[in-house]
Amino acid sequence: MAENKYWIISKRLNEKETAINNLNESAQRFIKQAEMELGEARLMVHEKILIYNGFTLRNLDLTGIDEGLKAIYQNLIDEHNINNLKKYSRYNHVVAIKRYYRIRKGIWNHWSTYLDVMDDLWLELAEIYDELVEDKSNPRTNKLFTQLEVLKSKLNSVKNHRFDNPHFVKELEFMFFGEDGLGTLSKNDVISLFNLDKSKETQVQLNKYPDQITIDDLWDMTFIHRLEEEEDCFAFENKYNLFVKTMLNNNEVKEEMNKVTDEVFGDLFSSIPTYSVATDSFGRATEIKRNKPTLRVVNGGIN
Incomplete structure (x- = not known):
């Protein structure tokens, strides 16, 4: 690798390192705040259900009930001042679920801007990688390859973050x-x-x-x-x-769904060619091969 080209690529990698480090710090702060907001919103859903349960059972005769359960129930009554509530809607937790999803949607919209920047940086690293591969036999490029792999790892560590994504099916049915x-x-x-x-x-x-x-x-x-x-x-x-x-x-459910899909769409899908794709470490296609068609047994014969 020519001296001048080596230092140009080294400088570009150093610039990407600074950009990725700054992005990671900002993204980690955002993730921490977002997870806290989602956790509080999720907790609110179950708290509303607990309060409703306490409200409907506030006049329950506790005679003969286990002392531990009695203490938990009484703490619930006292903590939320339930005895002073004149009414409490069984729909309050549904409003909390709606709030959770609106918070999550806002977080995802904001997170998408981070992902866009990460994708741009990922493509820039891929371009640098291609330039290094052209002269990979040169020992001087090993240091740059190592630096690039470290940057890829840093970027992936944040890029692959998955936010809390629960379902509240039973909670919705609770109403x-x-x-x-x-x-x-x-x-x-x-x-x-x-x-x-x-x-x-x-x-x-x-x-x-x-x-x-x-x-x-x-x-x-x-x-x-x-x-x-x-x-x-x-x-x-x-x-x-x-x-x-x-x-x-659930493998049983997965197999049953595959079976239904095959029965309903099998003839259609069998006529559509499929391909196997090999990718490099940046997820770019390096080889595409057409798969052999799947033979289907129809009315005792092979189709």
Whole structure:
């Protein structure tokens, strides 16, 4: 490697190191603050449920109840001053869930700006890597390769961060349980609690539901027919998060879904060519090979 080129690349790497170090410090501060806000918002959801439970059970006869449970219950009553509450809505925790998702959406929007900067830096490191590879036999480039790998690792350590992404499916279903056990919600309550789309199509769909909404009706409205506003569909996101986590963690469900997908879309997918892609350490495609078509047994023959 020519002397001048060596020092030019070295200078560029040093500039990227400064930029990545500054970005990492700023990103780590943001992550810490964001995780704290998400944690507090998540805690608020369960706190609202606890308060509602305490409110509905405030006149419960504690005779014969385990002393440990009695103490926990009494602490709940005292901490939240429940005996002085005249009323407490069973929907308060739903409002807290909506707040959680709005906080998370704001955090993600902000985090996206960090990811854009990280992607730009990643591409710049890839360009430097390509220049070094041209003269990789030169021993002097080893130091620069090592420095570049360290920078890649630093960038990845923040770039791959995943924020808390829980689901509150059971918590949303909790609002169907009143003092008399499992019940229904009025359609008007559902409309006021969930940000339903204002289109005529949504109104037509809503009219198909009874005046009293069950748990199954709720998920049919929000998950199957997706009647919420697209930008504020927190019920759908909750159910979808549960669906994805179940798919990832339950092999039986995963196999059943694959089987259904194959039965419904198998003929279509079998006619679409697929490819295997090899990538380099920066995720760039280095080789693309077309896969052999999958043979399907149809009516006793091979298709």
